[in-house]
Amino acid sequence: MLKMQNIRKSYRTDTIETHALRDFSLEVNEGEFVSVTGPSGSGKTTFLNIAGLLETPTGGQYLLDGQEVGNLSDSERSRLRNEKIGFIFQGFNLIPDLNLFDNIDVPLRYRGFNAKERRRRIEKSLEQVGLSARAKHLPAQLSGGQQQRVAIARALAGEPRFLLADEPTGNLDSLMARQVMELLEFINEWGTTIVMVTHDPELARRAQRNIQIVDGQVSDLRQTIAQPEAAIA
């Protein structure tokens, strides 16, 4: 599904060059649920941005679904991102002046679906996260957990094969975090590949595999065997 080889990413200012990722290599298989941990500033978010085609690496090779994405134009990368990748952010990133229906509509608009198909997908994804009755509410009228569920619904509406979650429970209390985590596990069971960045070791253990990033490199590739119920307990 995702294959990175010797990925490098550096940011340059007038005086300093910072290496966010150095010879970063990783492979994520179809249907996997992978957690990514590491200290702050280790390069987790940079990895996620590159994986989500929001940033381009300085060097190395990135294959997404077997396709080399390094030389794609912005339009091609955007289309690929829209069709294959779903994002879930720590801060939810819902558009505040759009109601839930219109928020979930955003990626579907860029996909070019007709109105009927968009409505079908929006209603279905709202139903999946249990918020059908709140379609006309604004994000500010929802709790944090509900907002994150809307964000998940928005990510799911396009039926992506690859879900990237950047600390999806970071802004939630433990109960909400558990609900969101269960939802992600449920989504993974449908076959969606998930890569989740988290600081929470318990959540990381619930993934099938954990990757630790330190100083822009993969330092540990550990298989996580623990069952979700066991981890929460």
Next chain:
Amino acid sequence: MIGYYISLAMRSLRGTPILSALMIAAIAVGVGASMTVLTLNYMMSQNALEHKDSVLYAVQLDSWDPNQAADTANEIPWQLTYPDAIALLRSDIPTRQVAMHRFGFTVNIDESELRPFTANTRVTTRDFFSLFDVPFEYGGTWNKEADTAAVQSVVLSKETNDKLFGGENSVGKIVKLNGEPFTVIGVLKHWNPSPKIYDLNNNPFADSEELYIPFGLHRKFEIYSWGNTNGWTSRTAEGAEGYERFLLGEHVWIQYWVELDNAEQREAYEQFLTGHIHQQKEQGRFERPLKFALSPPSEWLVLNEVLENDNRVLGWASLAFLLVCVINAVALLLAKFLRKAPEAGVRRALGASRNAIFTQHLIESSCIGVLGGLFGIILALAGLTGIRVLAMGQADQIAAMNWEMMLAAVGLAILASILAGLYPAWRISRTNPSVYLKTQ
């Protein structure tokens, strides 16, 4: 997607009403000011006879003072003397030709409660109506004899016929001009070209005349000119007295136009004019070097500086003012768009390309332009109304906005707002979305 972007734009405008109002106001003021001036310039630059540019010519002959050239753009008097006009009328080379000038009569009709009134009158030869495409509602022009003989016929404008006869067919009825009976032989449809290209010497933006009478009536009624009359000597009218002295003197007051359908005809007419000048030189007139001019309508408008340099400068100044407004709008748009950068970042993450973000924001600035244009039209209409009031009726024809100019106003506003939006839209489309996704 365009409809989606427009709905996003309207939502965004509603979301920041004060900022949006400021941007719309900036565009509206700029468009209003520039369209006021550009409308005046546009209306002044109209050429109702453009389609006759290759066949219609204003005739100028240099019969002026040998010691001083005429004070005109081409140093030839704008108008002709009466003797020259009479001589030129004898030529059968032009397909049509018109000698004419402005005059005025007191008008009344018997057994009418209508009070006598003064009417602007054109004293002209019969070809005037066909040469300048003047449409008739009833009747037609007079016979050729009336161009040289005293035939008391009159053609009424539509407005005059409405006033005198309530708009009915008045052909055959009698109208008193300065107390003398004239038979109505024709009534025009509404006709009011602006600028009045056939008579640029007497306020080119005044209304067309209310009456038209034959050219052959000069001596019978001692018709002087109510228009611009210039002279430099009466030497050529020595021995003549009174009105005859005016007619025969070196006074230029007759406007002259000819229709020459092809190059051969024009060449023949130029030879005719050359012959006429040589003949006059032998009689002691035309002491300056041989010079005449045949100017088509478009050239005639330029020569007469209908659109003065001051107007052109004012036009550029108004566009410069619009530019200042656009620069203000750029700053406001930049502030607005950059405030929305996190939303653009989210949209990028959800699949919007840079071009999509750029287009979305450019359409938002275009919507501001459309609204600015609509308000700009209102401001321009107010400006033109102010000009009409200040000009006390002298600018009614030109200080008016037609549909073309209204569309141009909206077009100008959209263009201005697109120009204003280009940089802000480009900036926001180039921002790195990941920055906003983490920090939102």
